[in-house]
Amino acid sequence: xxxxxxxxTVETMIKKTKHKKLTPRQVLQRGILITIGxxxxxxxxxxxxxxxxxxxxxxxxxxxxxxxLSDWKLGVxxxxxxxxxxxxxxKQIGKTFAFSTLYGIVVLSIxxxxxxxVPAFTQDILLASIFGGIIVGIGVGIVIRYGGSLDGxxxxxxxxxxxxxxxxxxxxxxxxxxxxxxxxxxxxxDRAMYSVLAYYxxxxxxxxxxxxxxxxxxxxxxxxxxxxxxxxxxxxxxRGVTYLSGEGAFSGDDKRVIFCVINRLEEAKLKEIVKDYDxxxxxxxxxxxEVRGGRFKKKDIH
Numbered sequence: 001x002x003x004x005x006x007x008x009t010v011e012t013m014i015k016k017t018k019h020k021k022l023t024p025r026q027v028l029q030r031g032i033l034i035t036i037g038x039x040x041x042x043x044x045x046x047x048x049x050x051x052x053x054x055x056x057x058x059x060x061x062x063x064x065x066x067x068x069l070s071d072w073k074l075g076v077x078x079x080x081x082x083x084x085x086x087x088x089x090x091k092q093i094g095k096t097f098a099f100s101t102l103y104g105i106v107v108l109s110i111x112x113x114x115x116x117x118v119p120a121f122t123q124d125i126l127l128a129s130i131f132g133g134i135i136v137g138i139g140v141g142i143v144i145r146y147g148g149s150l151d152g153x154x155x156x157x158x159x160x161x162x163x164x165x166x167x168x169x170x171x172x173x174x175x176x177x178x179x180x181x182x183x184x185x186x187x188x189x190d191r192a193m194y195s196v197l198a199y200y201x202x203x204x205x206x207x208x209x210x211x212x213x214x215x216x217x218x219x220x221x222x223x224x225x226x227x228x229x230x231x232x233x234x235x236x237x238x239r240g241v242t243y244l245s246g247e248g249a250f251s252g253d254d255k256r257v258i259f260c261v262i263n264r265l266e267e268a269k270l271k272e273i274v275k276d277y278d279x280x281x282x283x284x285x286x287x288x289x290e291v292r293g294g295r296f297k298k299k300d301i302h
Contacts, residue, residue, distance in 0.1 A: 022096070033146045034100060038107035040139030041150055042075075046112055048132025049198055050074060051120035053187045056136055057176040057199040058153035059085075065179075065186045075112035079105060085152025088159065100148030108150055129194045133201030140202065141209025216288040217267060221258040221274060222246070223281035230258050232273045237266055261288065 022030070045056065045064070053068070055061040063077035082105045090098035122128050143150050157171035164171070176199065184192035223229055230241040239260050246255040262270055267285060274281050 030100060030146045030148075031103065034104045034143050034148050035107050037139040037142030037146070037148075038104045038150060039111050040142070041136050042108050042111035042115055042139075044132045044135030044139060044202075045074065046115035047118055047121050048128045048135065052123070052125050052128040052132075052194075053191045054125065054129050054132065054198050055179070055183050055187075055191075055195045056133075056202060057179060057195075058151040058172075060151050061176070061179040061183065061195070061199075065182060068186065073113050073116050075109040075116070078112060079109035082150075082152050085149075085155045088152070088155050089149070097147055097149070100143075100146070101150075104143050104148040104150050125191075125194050126197075129198040130201055133198040134205050136198075137202035137205025138209055141206040144206070145210050217262055217264060218286050218288050219258070219260050219262060219270060220284040221260075221281055222255055223258070223274070223278040225278040225281070226256040226258050229274055229277045229281070232277065233258075233260055233270065236273060237262065237269060239266070 045060070048054075049056060050064055050067075055064040059081050060078065063074055063081055066072070066077050066081075067074040082101075086098055086102045086105070089101050120128065122131075140150055149155070153172055153175060157175065160166075160171050166174070180192050180196055180199075183195050221229060226243065230243065233239055233241050239262055241258050241260040244257040244259055246257045247253070248255055260270075271283065274283055
C-alpha cells in the first residue's frame with residue numbers, strides 16, 4: 001500500500017513539473033511577432049547594411065561576408081549556418097525555444113532572398129549604419145522577447161563557456177572582434193569600423209526592446225518618517241509600498257524600510273516627496289529588467 005501511495009505521489013509530481021503548453025492564442029501571438037521581428041532584421045540587413053558593405057556581428061556577420069565572397073544570396077547562408085544551432089538549442093534550452101528559433105530563421109532567410117535585389121535606401125554609410133543597426137536591433141529584440149533567436153552566437157557561447165574559462169559575454173565579445181577584424185580584410189577597415197558602429201547601435205536598440213520602453217525602477221527608502229513618506233507615495237504617485245523591518249548594523253536601532261516599484265518618469269517626483277518629508281533619508285534607486293505579479297499596476301490617483 002505504501003509503495004502504491006508513493007507511486008501516485010511521484011506521478012502527481014511529474015504531472016505538476018511537466019512543461020505547460022502554450023495556448024493557441026499564445027502560439028499565434030508568438031508566431032506573428034517573430035515574423036515581424038525576422039522581417040525587420042532582414043530589411044535592416046538587405047536594405048541598409050549589406051548594400052553598403054557593412055556587416056552585423058555573430059553568425060549574421062559571417063553570412064554577409066560569405067555572401068559577398070561567393071556571390072550567393074545572403075538568405076542561403078543565414079539558414080545553413082544557423083541550422084546547427086537549432087539542434088543545439090533543442091537539447092540545451094528546450095523545444096519551444098528551438099522551434100521558435102527555427103521559424104524565425106526560416107522567415108529571415110526567405111525575406112532576405114526576396115529583398116536581395118532591392119536597392120539601398122541610402123548611400124550615406126553613416127546613416128545606413130545607424131538606421132540599419134536600429135532596424136536590426138528592433139527585429140532581434142522582438143524575436144528574443146518572444147522566445148526565439150535569429151543568431152546562433154549566443155548558443156555557441158553558452159556551450160563554449162562550459163569548456164573554457166570565459167563567461168558567455170566574453171566569448172561573444174571575442175567572437176565578434178574576430179568577425180570585425182575579418183571584415184577589415186574582406187572589405188576595408190573603414191567599413192569594419194562602420195560595422196562596429198552598426199553592431200553597437202543594434203545591441204543598444206535590442207536591449208531597449210527586450211527591457212521595454214516603460215522601464216521600471218525599484219526604490220529603497222530608510223527614514224524615521226516612513227509612514228508619512230509611504231502615504232505620500234501612495235496618494236501622490238498612486239504606487240503601492242511595502243514596509244519592511246530592518247536593523248542598523250552600526251547603531252543597532254530598529255528601522256522601517258520602504259520598498260516600492262516605479263517607472264522612470266516618476267523617479268524625480270518620488271525624490272521630491274522623500275526630500276519634503278525627510279531630507280536626510282536614505283534613498284537607493286535601481287533598474288529592474290522585468291516586473292510581474294503583485295500589485296505593480298498603477299492605481300488611479302484621486
